Amino acid sequence: MAVPHLSLLTFALLFIQLSSSSGGKILVFPLDGSHWVNMKILVEELHAKGHKLEIRVQDKPSSFWSHAWSRFQIQRVLVNQFYQFHKRMSEMVVQMFEDENLMRSLHDAKYDVVLTDPGIGGGAILAHRLQVPLVFNVRWTIQGEAHLLIAPSPLAYIPFTATELTDRMTFTQRIKNVISYTIGMYTLSYMTEPHYKPVVRRYFGPDVDYLTFFVDADIWLMRNDFVFEFPRPTMPNIVYMGGFQCKPPKPLPEDLEEFVQSSGDHGVIVMTLGTLVGKLPQDIAEEIAAAFAQLPQKVIWRYMGHRPASLGNNTLMVSWLPQNDLLGHPKTRVFVTHGGTNGIQEAIYHGVPVVGLPLFFDQPDNLSRIRAKGGAVIVDIAMLDRHIFADALMTVLYNSSYKENMQMLSRLHRDQPMKPLDQAVFWIEYVIRHKGARHLQTHANKMSWFVYNSIDVIAALVTVVLLITFTCISIVRLLWRMIFVGKRVKQE
Amino acid sequence: MAVPHLSLLTFALLFIQLSSSSGGKILVFPLDGSHWVNMKILVEELHAKGHKLEIRVQDKPSSFWSHAWSRFQIQRVLVNQFYQFHKRMSEMVVQMFEDENLMRSLHDAKYDVVLTDPGIGGGAILAHRLQVPLVFNVRWTIQGEAHLLIAPSPLAYIPFTATELTDRMTFTQRIKNVISYTIGMYTLSYMTEPHYKPVVRRYFGPDVDYLTFFVDADIWLMRNDFVFEFPRPTMPNIVYMGGFQCKPPKPLPEDLEEFVQSSGDHGVIVMTLGTLVGKLPQDIAEEIAAAFAQLPQKVIWRYMGHRPASLGNNTLMVSWLPQNDLLGHPKTRVFVTHGGTNGIQEAIYHGVPVVGLPLFFDQPDNLSRIRAKGGAVIVDIAMLDRHIFADALMTVLYNSSYKENMQMLSRLHRDQPMKPLDQAVFWIEYVIRHKGARHLQTHANKMSWFVYNSIDVIAALVTVVLLITFTCISIVRLLWRMIFVGKRVKQE
Numbered sequence: 011m012a013v014p015h016l017s018l019l020t021f022a023l024l025f026i027q028l029s030s031s032s033g034g035k036i037l038v039f040p041l042d043g044s045h046w047v048n049m050k051i052l053v054e055e056l057h058a059k060g061h062k063l064e065i066r067v068q069d070k071p072s073s074f075w076s077h078a079w080s081r082f083q084i085q086r087v088l089v090n091q092f093y094q095f096h097k098r099m100s101e102m103v104v105q106m107f108e109d110e111n112l113m114r115s116l117h118d119a120k121y122d123v124v125l126t127d128p129g130i131g132g133g134a135i136l137a138h139r140l141q142v143p144l145v146f147n148v149r150w151t152i153q154g155e156a157h158l159l160i161a162p163s164p165l166a167y168i169p170f171t172a173t174e175l176t177d178r179m180t181f182t183q184r185i186k187n188v189i190s191y192t193i194g195m196y197t198l199s200y201m202t203e204p205h206y207k208p209v210v211r212r213y214f215g216p217d218v219d220y221l222t223f224f225v226d227a228d229i230w231l232m233r234n235d236f237v238f239e240f241p242r243p244t245m246p247n248i249v250y251m252g253g254f255q256c257k258p259p260k261p262l263p264e265d266l267e268e269f270v271q272s273s274g275d276h277g278v279i280v281m282t283l284g285t286l287v288g289k290l291p292q293d294i295a296e297e298i299a300a301a302f303a304q305l306p307q308k309v310i311w312r313y314m315g316h317r318p319a320s321l322g323n324n325t326l327m328v329s330w331l332p333q334n335d336l337l338g339h340p341k342t343r344v345f346v347t348h349g350g351t352n353g354i355q356e357a358i359y360h361g362v363p364v365v366g367l368p369l370f371f372d373q374p375d376n377l378s379r380i381r382a383k384g385g386a387v388i389v390d391i392a393m394l395d396r397h398i399f400a401d402a403l404m405t406v407l408y409n410s411s412y413k414e415n416m417q418m419l420s421r422l423h424r425d426q427p428m429k430p431l432d433q434a435v436f437w438i439e440y441v442i443r444h445k446g447a448r449h450l451q452t453h454a455n456k457m458s459w460f461v462y463n464s465i466d467v468i469a470a471l472v473t474v475v476l477l478i479t480f481t482c483i484s485i486v487r488l489l490w491r492m493i494f495v496g497k498r499v500k501q502e
Numbered sequence: 503m504a505v506p507h508l509s510l511l512t513f514a515l516l517f518i519q520l521s522s523s524s525g526g527k528i529l530v531f532p533l534d535g536s537h538w539v540n541m542k543i544l545v546e547e548l549h550a551k552g553h554k555l556e557i558r559v560q561d562k563p564s565s566f567w568s569h570a571w572s573r574f575q576i577q578r579v580l581v582n583q584f585y586q587f588h589k590r591m592s593e594m595v596v597q598m599f600e601d602e603n604l605m606r607s608l609h610d611a612k613y614d615v616v617l618t619d620p621g622i623g624g625g626a627i628l629a630h631r632l633q634v635p636l637v638f639n640v641r642w643t644i645q646g647e648a649h650l651l652i653a654p655s656p657l658a659y660i661p662f663t664a665t666e667l668t669d670r671m672t673f674t675q676r677i678k679n680v681i682s683y684t685i686g687m688y689t690l691s692y693m694t695e696p697h698y699k700p701v702v703r704r705y706f707g708p709d710v711d712y713l714t715f716f717v718d719a720d721i722w723l724m725r726n727d728f729v730f731e732f733p734r735p736t737m738p739n740i741v742y743m744g745g746f747q748c749k750p751p752k753p754l755p756e757d758l759e760e761f762v763q764s765s766g767d768h769g770v771i772v773m774t775l776g777t778l779v780g781k782l783p784q785d786i787a788e789e790i791a792a793a794f795a796q797l798p799q800k801v802i803w804r805y806m807g808h809r810p811a812s813l814g815n816n817t818l819m820v821s822w823l824p825q826n827d828l829l830g831h832p833k834t835r836v837f838v839t840h841g842g843t844n845g846i847q848e849a850i851y852h853g854v855p856v857v858g859l860p861l862f863f864d865q866p867d868n869l870s871r872i873r874a875k876g877g878a879v880i881v882d883i884a885m886l887d888r889h890i891f892a893d894a895l896m897t898v899l900y901n902s903s904y905k906e907n908m909q910m911l912s913r914l915h916r917d918q919p920m921k922p923l924d925q926a927v928f929w930i931e932y933v934i935r936h937k938g939a940r941h942l943q944t945h946a947n948k949m950s951w952f953v954y955n956s957i958d959v960i961a962a963l964v965t966v967v968l969l970i971t972f973t974c975i976s977i978v979r980l981l982w983r984m985i986f987v988g989k990r991v992k993q994e
Contacts, residue, residue, distance in 0.1 A: 161735060162654035162656070162735050164654070164946065164954055164955070164956070165956055165959075166946070166949060166953050166954050166955070166956050166959075167944060167945045167946050167949065167954075177944070177945040178945055181958065181959070181962075184953075184956065184958075184959050185959050185962060185963065188956060188959050188960075188963065189963075236738045236941060236942050237941065240944075240945070241737070241738045241739070241941065241942050241943055241944040241945075242738070242944060243653060243654050243735045243736070243737060243944075244735070244736055244737065244738060245733070245735060245736065246728045246733045246734070246736060247733070421936070422936060422941065425932060425935065425936070427919070427920050427924075427925060427928045428919050428920060432919075433919060436919045440917060443917065444913070444914060444917070449728060449729065449733065449914065450728050450733050451733055452659065452669070452732075452733040452734060452735075453659045453669040453670055453732070453733075454656065454658070454659050457658060457659065461658050461676075462656055462658050462659075463656070463658070464656070464657055464658050464676065464680060466673065467657075467658075467673070467676050467677050467680050468680075470673075470677060471677065471680065471681075
């Protein structure tokens, strides 16, 4: 099937009709980049099941990583990029809604469900406008990690995004977590509210909170599971499909297989930093190459930059690699990764230990979860030199606990009542069959934080207690005075 | 397979070895009465899968229902009965733990998992003593509705037990809910703490909270689902197996089928008040019989009391009825029930609307859930007369919405990725395979409410803010005084 390669497309109003059959009618509103890698797998599976799909595409910011290498710089660049991105997205929503022909044709198409990634604002708002049930393929919403928007999230054991904390925090760490949460949620509102709020007001009325559109999905297909994630409260309409993209390895291309086999008992190290990061600053690349050159293992390194002078004979530099097939290869010993969700899930699925070079987004957090479970060593790329990097590699290569822990995670991940991809498809079809899944949505979604936390009730009860106490005290004082004054009068 | 009929057994230390095979080794610690009806189905399924089971049995209080008919009286009787029940149970635990031969044999048996109903205290405490993974077959723990013990439960939309409230409450109802919760949790502690606390202290040390043993189960197989229950927060180790006991109807015995067919298009009403209540006060029975006699339907009524004088020709009184087969019969129009969980689940499974006569335990709540979903009319048995009861029956018989709503619940209930019983077995076997499911348990279980609610962190942050404010004010005052005093000195 010809599913378009989204990263080649720019901001556009484009529909691609994939199939016409007796199945449901699904409007897909994806996010580009690594998010599309995920969505594409779902789309292909739904297509194979005979559903009719229409895909609406738009681009997302990229290449900003090269601007800055310190964490702080990256944060600032990201905030600005996201601000611009959501601005453009909200403009696109207005553009859609003002296009009467488009809206009429969307209405007339009578979709059974909208499938979207709530990392962008368009899909949820469009589904609400069309009054069509909504399914999220989600890890992040426009308001941060998805659970934060719909599930209770006690900050005492739920680490906030980008803190790299675990579910076991010291007192100081819990303070850091609460402060990070406060600043983080404020920052997220700063990036999204100015754009989506006026749009939602304009088309849905002044009393409508734009965030309710995102809370309101029928089913949340979460790219996550509790082999990877720390256990936490969840909701009845959350379906965990973490690792749904993973599959058994296919045989490698002949030359690659030959290279892998040449590693003998030492095995192979696989390194890639994901779709966004093809190049590194030359000095860092040199240190990485030098560290690899010291090792007896063979190395396959996806890298698009200049060939480092220190590159060893044992290292094969490639512009693309079959990641899943390599991770599933019995000779693979370590996976060097930036810690993107897809790569981490594949490492878990195949039970391969990790050396992490996190850059931004959820990468530090993803890696800190695997480290907490004993499957990864993390290296700060800003501090990286050949010794630090080689040390990290050798720790993971020669301390067998890393491999054992990853293999335990692999066994747990694979032991599910139903394959994650089949689950995802089941719940999309469920929403089509029953025209939504309202009975799985809590009434909490429609409550103010005030009511949700019973603040009015507590205030009322405290008032009653105070009133009773006050009345009792008043009566006692009155009686006391009557006696006391009476006495004084007598004495006088 | 010969699974014992527990309700015939009294308080006893008795093991029944059911099977010996290559499967896991499961110690079953059930609760009697309707709870055993559930557990037995699980036990039979596990037996069929080749697991080796040992069952430890004891009785539970019964027949107390006849003492009292008003809600208030029933509550008082129940509290007293449960107090005595938990007292006996804690004594049984001591008796077990003091029996060295028994404990040695239990240790040596090396069970893979303990399967218990945490409505009693013994199973969880024994599992902890033996250091064996623990699976609950649960709707109630010794500390009330199961979710209350492990999942966040905002009282703004989660009705407390026995309030008969729904997830949509007015301000007044929310006040009632908070007060009921406070009193209810206190009452539950009153019934259990004096018994289990000293036992746990004696065998596990003074710092061990007995409730942590109940929070600590690896998997909670919840006799519940979100077709029946209002949607609410849940946890990763809760598996919903509501309706797992339901199955397609078998043909009725010949004479019963003949009676049912004789109802023609009017169909049949099925009435039973569960395993505990075979008889009713005679005046109530007369009113019920008289109401039935007015109707054109045929009635099958499970009743063990004196035959009411007002009994009509259309009513067949029986001492036992094949409930599942009757509810699954196409001629069945209404189910008159006390609202026990098993009966309600079967009504949902077969899509039969309900007239409810709730008595005690969870029955009022079960029925209020079905009423909220438009599938039931509830009659207060203390107010019941022939007119009120006949009105209720006719409403459900002739207003088609009741049937339609129950059939919608039935469709939703049956549309699951996996059958509830298969899910339950899967997760028990999962615990056997992986020696527990620790990775699905939140760290919250090990936290005090103080830390869980971040009260120390908030206090620390508020203190810092206050200190800064105080310091600033002090400095300003000091400066002010220096200037002011300086001036005054000058002026003087």
